[in-house]
Amino acid sequence: MSSLLFNIIVIIQVISALIIIGLVLLQHGKGADMGAAFGSGASGSLFGATGSSNFMSKSTAIAAAVFFASTLGLVYASSNRTTTVDAGVMGRTAITAPVKAPANPNAIPSTTAPATPAAPAAAAPAPVTSIPK
Secondary structure, eight states: OHHHHHHHHHHHHHHHHHHHHHHHHHSOOGGGGHHHHTTSSOOTTSSSOOOSOOHHHHHHHHHHHHHHHHHHHHHHHHHTOOOOOOOOTGGGSOOOOOOOOOSSTTSOOOOSOOOOOOOOOOOOOOOOOOOOO
């Protein structure tokens, strides 16, 4: 359940951030009125009170409040998360039977094939018992 709540808060935060970006880009900046102060038109609001806020600025403030609330919610959700310790790649390997240690640990293991029995010797000639005269 905590993971679902965490994901929902992340989605809310991303959506509110995108809304803030869009609203800020659509708003008319205060610097645009500065040109009127130097020669053309009246600029009563340049150095004075800005007056009542319009729909765009109120919407930006609401989106910012939602963004900050979701940020605090993410902090709270991440601090209360139960985490499992990941043992990494070696923790996921299958456990095998241990290898039996050699009887003599100082012996160098042989890399040659075991000796084969020698081939039988060729049959010797039969002994001569009598020599004809």
